[in-house]
Amino acid sequence: MKKTIKLTLAIAMLFSIQNQAQSTDEVVNSIVKEATENSQLERLAHELLDGIGPRLVGTPQMKQANDWAVAQYAKWGISAKNEQWGEWKAWERGITHIDMVYPRVQSLDGMQLAWNPSTGPKGVTAEVIVMPTFSGPDDFKNWVKSVKGKFVMVSEYQITGRPDYNWEEFATEESFAKMKKDRDSLSGLFRDNLKRTGYSNWRGSGFSEEGIAMLENSGAAGIISSYWSKAFGSNKIFSASTKKIPTIDLELEDYTMLYRLAEYGSKPVIKVVAESKDLGVAPTFNTIAEIKGSEKPEEYVILSAHLDSWDGGTGATDNGTGTLVMMEAMRILKLVYPNPKRTIIVGHWGSEEQGLNGSRAFVEDHPEIIQNIQALFNQDNGTGRVVDLSGAGFLHSYEYLTRWLEAVPNDISKHIKTEFPGSPSSGGSDNASFVAAGAPAFNLSSLSWSYWNYTWHTNRDTYDKIVFDDVRSNAILTAILVYMACEDDNKTSNEKSVLPISRRTGEQQNWPTPRSPERKGGTN
Incomplete structure (x- = not known):
């Protein structure tokens, strides 16, 4: 009798497992x-x-x-x-038109950054300038006095708009190596120059918000950045920190053209219409x-x-x-x-x-x-x-x-x-x-x-x-x-593993702790 009961239970369990598997298969299918x-x-x-x-x-x-x-x-x-x-x-993006009007006429590819203050429909027309080489913070502060009424270019000049994979496919090894060396050298010089201003920051434009504020408070007409993503036609687009003047990002091709014109003394002039709405x-x-x-x-x-x-x-x-x-x-x-x-x-x-x-x-x-x-x-x-x-x-x-x-x-x-x-x-x-x-x-x-x-x-x-x-x-x-x-019949375990020693600090790593959100963003 006991054998019969055990056999019956085993058969029932087998059918239960088979039915469960069949049900799972049906839902998955x-x-x-x-x-x-x-x-x-x-x-x-x-x-x-x-x-x-x-x-x-x-x-x-x-x-x-x-x-x-x-x-x-x-x-x-x-x-x-x-x-x-x-x-x-609360903010809403409007139209952005960017045109070079001197030394020749050309529409430029770019956009205003998030939370950019509006120029209104008439826009802003001004000469474009690049930053010189600074000897230190005092030199930068003296130069800032000359930015009034000018658009200031604040991003690194790129010597090539081709991604590395494109160079690897078509360039000679010597040419590729030379390009990387030249690019690294120019990047180093740019970073060092920014550090000497006392306002460097590698998020987006290169300047810290305090540096941008200094340009704005000195009467700059606007800020021009170009945050190239190292890919054909792609730029990272983040936010503006200016309060009254426009901040625009230009795609690499147009940014570097303007940069060369300004550096060679051609005194390029652009017109920027960047409309937006501050909605409170x-x-x-x-x-x-x-x-x-x-x-x-x-x-x-x-x-x-x-x-x-x-x-x-x-x-x-x-x-x-x-x-x-x-x-x-x-x-x-x-x-x-x-x-x-x-x-x-x-x-x-x-x-x-x-x-x-x-x-x-x-x-x-x-x-x-x-x-x-x-x-x-x-x-x-x-x-x-x-x-x-x-x-x-x-x-x-x-x-x-x-x-x-x-x-x-x-x-x-x-x-x-x-x-x-x-x-x-x-x-x-x-x-x-x-x-x-x-x-x-x-x-x-x-x-x-x-x-x-x-x-x-x-x-x-x-x-x-x-x-x-x-x-x-x-x-x-x-x-x-x-x-x-x-x-799943079981409640999952949330038991934490013991984290390893950090190679960077040599200390025991700790589990991350909860952080409170920013509940009043951009309202200060």
């Missing part, structure tokens, strides 16, 4: 089928990137994107809301969507991507593609897995670009969620397929992440390199906000596709750079990982 046959990625990308455009914190376009995301989720039957976490300087102060939001859990609603699996961007391009790969991945994954999960065991949340964070502010605010404002996170998956480094997954320093991450990855189709998972236990991120993207609070948060790191040079924070970060096949694979991967995390 449904995820792949929906993502492949009914993808919404192209439509979402067009509406977000072409229709709304760049999403700089504090701009009307950022709020438009928040509202658009809420409306999209509502169409899919998913509850969503905009959750205010702070406020920011605007509230800032995270867009949060949720599918309520049916068995363990107080445990959470989170999809994570920041919705904001810089505004040189339209924020396509930073972080439009991450946003698309999470929205598409949520759409698919709602369709094929409408009653998850655990609650699924997606966070579209605001002001990541100014210091992870939206996600840090969420962590600070929702301790009841943070302490009950099963897993968080973040994506934020371009359009490429996911190729790296680290355990983020959590000691037992290997056990559950590898098990969840087993459900992912081989044509996706074969590209992914894993690292366990890995190390905790202290910054870089929004997963770091959660890791610092001890929550198991993992970054889905993508193949480069020349992200750092061509699209990261540049004027070329636009729709046409998206590789939709890779983004589709990432949406499938994310949806499956979320499904597996929701279904």
Whole structure:
């Protein structure tokens, strides 16, 4: 009799395992089928990137994107809301026209930087000058008296507009070596000259905000920078620090032309029309969507991507593609897995670009969620397929992440390199906000596709750079990982590994600690 009972239990357990495997296969197959046959990625990308455009914190376009995301989720039957976490300087970009009017007429390629004060429709016309070689701070202060009524060029002159890979392909070894030597020498001279002013800073223009303020207070007509990204046609576009005069970034080709004309004594003159609107102060939001859990609603699996961007391009790969991945994954999960065991949340964070502010605010404002996170998956480094997954320093991450990855189709998972236990991120993207609070948060790191040079924070970060096949694979991967995390019978361990000794300091590394967000940005 006992043997019969044991046999019956064994058979029942076997059938249970088989049914569970069959159920998993069915859901995974449904995820792949929906993502492949009914993808919404192209439509979402067009509406977000072409229709709304760049999403700089504090701009009307950022709020438009928040509202658009809420409306999209509502169409899919998913509850969503905009959750205010702070406020920011409100500003809206207008037109930028930059023309050289002497010694000849030519329209120039460039744009005003974020939060630039408006020139008004009449614009500003003035001569362009370059900085001389300074002997020290006093020499710089004496020279500053001569900048009144002039546009001042504050960025390094580039001797070539060709990326290194282009030189490597076509130049002789001797020519390539000579170019690098000359370039390094000129860069060194430029850096040393800036240091002698007492106002050097290697973020963007090269000058610190105090240095730019000194030029502005001395009556400069405007500031001209060129933050080349080391790629054809790409410049990094950040923010202006001037209060009344325009700050523009010129693409390398036009910047170096103006530089040569000014250096050779031709006294070039440009006209800049850079219109914008100072809108005071605007509230800032995270867009949060949720599918309520049916068995363990107080445990959470989170999809994570920041919705904001810089505004040189339209924020396509930073972080439009991450946003698309999470929205598409949520759409698919709602369709094929409408009653998850655990609650699924997606966070579209605001002001990541100014210091992870939206996600840090969420962590600070929702301790009841943070302490009950099963897993968080973040994506934020371009359009490429996911190729790296680290355990983020959590000691037992290997056990559950590898098990969840087993459900992912081989044509996706074969590209992914894993690292366990890995190390905790202290910054870089929004997963770091959660890791610092001890929550198991993992970054889905993508193949480069020349992200750092061509699209990261540049004027070329636009729709046409998206590789939709890779983004589709990432949406499938994310949806499956979320499904597996929701279904897991066990609560994940968030036990931290012992971090190694730092090679740089020789001291024991410490786990990052939570940081409070900036909740009143640009309003001082």
